[in-house]
Amino acid sequence: DQQVKQNSPSLSVQEGRISILNCDYTNSMFDYFLWYKKYPAEGPTFLISISSIKDKNEDGRFTVFLNKSAKHLSLHIVPSQPGDSAVYFCAASLHSGYALNFGKGTSLLVTP
């Protein structure tokens, strides 16, 4: 049963505009959320995270928003650049857990 869901398999955005990637989760016990970026033929790289005690975390062009009541998080990329074109995975973990639960990914294409 998929506990972390990314309902948009793909997204296309023009360079310079905002990219918004969405993620929903079903397990209210998740307390730490992460976004990973993955280029083809490479392993995922950690991008940004947020603890459940916060509702926003920023790192440069990347901001993650968490809405616990809706069990929803989103990743905003502003401004989007062609090098941001990749697959983005949302992940969540439990307080006492080891492994991460991943969504199926959203493929972002940033066009010039």
Place this chain on the structure above:
Amino acid sequence: DVKVTQSSRYLVKRTGEKVFLECVQDMDHENMFWYRQDPGLGLRLIYFSYDVKMKEKGDIPEGYSVSREKKERFSLILESASTNQTSMYLCASSPGTGSGNTIYFGEGSWLTVV
């Protein structure tokens, strides 16, 4: 920087062969993981280990086993490779449990079973 190294990037094996995928991490992390990535299915956990000689099944352990004899090394074993095990395999490690537990991935190993 955390470094997770997977020994083989690309392998082609025959159906029925025993396959070993090796992974080493250099950050003294407690936990190590094996995931596989398939198009449209995301990242699925095969096995993980939270200590030397300890292992736990993930979501899709069937057809796989693992070995962790040393803290820095975690091996994935396909006892008898089958074509449905053609995939990208990702090793990862993390320092602990709970909040703030970021997982770091290796470059991945592409396995084709023919």
